[in-house]
Structure formats: structure tokens, C-alpha cells
Amino acid sequence: MRRTTISDLNCSIAQTLEVVGDWWSLLIVRDCLFGVRRFEQLQTRLQISRNVLTQRLEWLVEHGVLERRPYQDRPVRHEYVLTEKGRDLWPVLEAMRGWGDRWYAPDGPPVEGVHDACGEAMHAVPTCDVCGQRLERTGMHVRPGPGATDACPVPVAG
Amino acid sequence: MRRTTISDLNCSIAQTLEVVGDWWSLLIVRDCLFGVRRFEQLQTRLQISRNVLTQRLEWLVEHGVLERRPYQDRPVRHEYVLTEKGRDLWPVLEAMRGWGDRWYAPDGPPVEGVHDACGEAMHAVPTCDVCGQRLERTGMHVRPGPGATDACPVPVAG
Numbered sequence: 001m002r003r004t005t006i007s008d009l010n011c012s013i014a015q016t017l018e019v020v021g022d023w024w025s026l027l028i029v030r031d032c033l034f035g036v037r038r039f040e041q042l043q044t045r046l047q048i049s050r051n052v053l054t055q056r057l058e059w060l061v062e063h064g065v066l067e068r069r070p071y072q073d074r075p076v077r078h079e080y081v082l083t084e085k086g087r088d089l090w091p092v093l094e095a096m097r098g099w100g101d102r103w104y105a106p107d108g109p110p111v112e113g114v115h116d117a118c119g120e121a122m123h124a125v126p127t128c129d130v131c132g133q134r135l136e137r138t139g140m141h142v143r144p145g146p147g148a149t150d151a152c153p154v155p156v157a158g
Numbered sequence: 159m160r161r162t163t164i165s166d167l168n169c170s171i172a173q174t175l176e177v178v179g180d181w182w183s184l185l186i187v188r189d190c191l192f193g194v195r196r197f198e199q200l201q202t203r204l205q206i207s208r209n210v211l212t213q214r215l216e217w218l219v220e221h222g223v224l225e226r227r228p229y230q231d232r233p234v235r236h237e238y239v240l241t242e243k244g245r246d247l248w249p250v251l252e253a254m255r256g257w258g259d260r261w262y263a264p265d266g267p268p269v270e271g272v273h274d275a276c277g278e279a280m281h282a283v284p285t286c287d288v289c290g291q292r293l294e295r296t297g298m299h300v301r302p303g304p305g306a307t308d309a310c311p312v313p314v315a316g
Contacts, residue, residue, distance in 0.1 A: 010268045012258025021181040034313040090295040091284045095250040100170025108304025110168045115286045124284030126249045131276035137248040139274050146266025155192040
């Protein structure tokens with residue numbers, strides 16, 4: 001048994017992983033957030049095979065993360081631009097940047113994120129979108145939501 | 159050319175993806191955050207082959223995300239417990255829950271996260287850990303950090 005999809009798991013984390021649960025997809029989104037749009041640039045930056053890059057770009061277009069746009073007529077050439085849905089992956093990448101900086105950057109972060117408003121190198125911390133308080137893992141619990149089914153993951157007792 | 163590692167990319171996002179850049183790793187971490195500790199439980203919940211689950215658990219132990227602890231003597235049986243490093247992946251999963259809820263939950267979220275402090279179903283939003291303001295993707299920029307090398311990803315001009 002080797003699963004080729006996890007889309008049957010009724011869980012928003014699983015749905016997210018179904019679409020971007022591999023290295024390349026999120027590194028492509030990272031580069032697109034950095035302003036990269038063209039196949040050749042992505043290939044050079046990621047050192048990925050043309051074949052794999054083509055597959056991943058098609059997948060991301062199919063799933064509405066990227067939009068393919070012509071930027072030249074003769075010959076026709078396309079570039080790849082993040083959709084709103086694709087740009088909305090930014091908090092996932094910020095959270096990954098934070099984890100990598102904490103656990104895999106003994107010499108300090110390779111890249112710093114600077115918050116324009118305060119001018120400081122910062123990391124993102126999760127905050128409650130209702131009350132604005134900083135969230136802690138132990139300060140929340142889960143419950144079935146309106147879209148719950150028997151296939152939903154639930155905490156185990158104990 | 160088929161890469162088997164991306165650990166040579168000097169980028170904290172790539173380092174994170176190297177360790178947990180596949181479906182199963184993050185779904186295992188999700189379930190462990192839900193209190194699951196045992197092989198059989200994970201296998202039933204994820205409907206994953208024993209072989210793949212064994213490999214992923216070994217990988218996560220090797221990379222310090224999970225700790226393997228004996229819970230029974232005769233015969234010896236082990237359970238898997240998140241380390242501090244593993245628990246620290248929680249913001250990544252919260253960000254993924256948010257994205258999945260926004261883009262893949264037409265009937266409403268399958269699972270709601272409730273903030274104990276305010277009692278409301280909520281999502282995490284990224285906030286600056288320096289000044290406390292809510293972060294927007296367009297309100298930040300990146301620069302080389304203390305661990306920067308030529309292999310770091312940088313934005314493209316234009």
C-alpha cells in the first residue's frame with residue numbers, strides 16, 4: 001500500500017500537504033514570493049531537473065497556486081505568477097523560516113526578515129486572530145468544526 | 159538529476175523542508191501533538207504502510223523531532239514522543255491549518271482550534287516578535303543574515 005493522495009483525510013493540514021507537501025512546491029512558492037517568475041530562473045536557483053520543475057509548475061497551476069501568463073509573443077513564452085491563494089502560503093513559509101532559524105542556523109540566520117514598520121530583524125509569532133493575544137501550543141484545544149466528518153483527526157484520550 | 163537532499167541550500171525554509179518536507183512527517187507530528195504515541199495508533203489513523211511509517215519515524219527520531227521511549231519491558235515496546243524541537247513545529251502546522259481552512263473547506267473547517275484565553279474558534283495570524291504588530295507579506299523585506307553565504311536565496315530585481 002503506497003498512498004498517492006491524502007485528499008481523503010478530512011483535515012485542513014492534510015489538504016494543505018496534498019497541494020504543497022513536497023520540497024519543490026514550497027521552494028517554488030518561496031522563490032515566486034522573491035519575485036522569480038521564469039522557468040529558467042527557477043531551474044538555476046533550485047538546481048532542479050527540467051522535468052521535475054515542469055511537473056511541479058503544472059501541478060501548482062492546476063491547483064490554483066500559480067497562474068501561467070504569456071509575457072512574449074513570438075515565440076510565446078510564459079511566466080509564473082502567484083495567485084492570491086499562492087501568496088496566502090506566505091505564513092506557512094514564515095513559520096518554516098522561524099523553525100529553520102531556531103534549529104538549523106548555528107551561525108545565525110542565512111536570511112533575515114526585516115519588518116518595515118519597526119525596522120527590526122524579526123520572526124513571525126502566531127497570534128489569535130480574535131483576541132490578538134500571542135498563542136501558545138498549550139493554550140488552545142480543538143473541537144469538531146462545521147465541516148467535520150468521521151474522517152476528521154481528533155486528539156486521543158489520555 | 160534527481161536530488162535526494164536539499165540540505166546544501168543555505169535557507170532555513172529549505173532546512174525545514176529537508177526534515178519535514180513530506181506528507182507523512184508533518185501528519186505524524188500533527189498526530190503526536192494530538193497525543194498519539196504508539197505505532198499502531200499512527201498506522202490506523204494515517205492509513206500508512208508499516209514500512210513507510212517505520213522509515214518516517216526513524217527519520218524523525220534521527221533528526222531530533224521525536225524521541226523513542228520504552229513504555230513496556232517484556233516484550234520491550236516503544237512509544238514516540240515529540241521533543242522540544244518537534245513541539246516547536248506547531249506554528250508551521252497552525253499556518254497550514256489556516257491555509258487549508260481558507261482554501262479547502264467549503265463547508266467550514268473540519269476541525270476548529272479554540273483559544274482557551276478568549277474561548278473563541280480562531281486562526282493564527284503572524285505577528286512581529288519585536289514590535290507585536292500584525293505582519294503583512296508586503297510589509298517586510300529580507301536581507302542577508304549572519305549565516306549568509308553565496309548559496310542563500312535572494313530576491314530578484316524588478
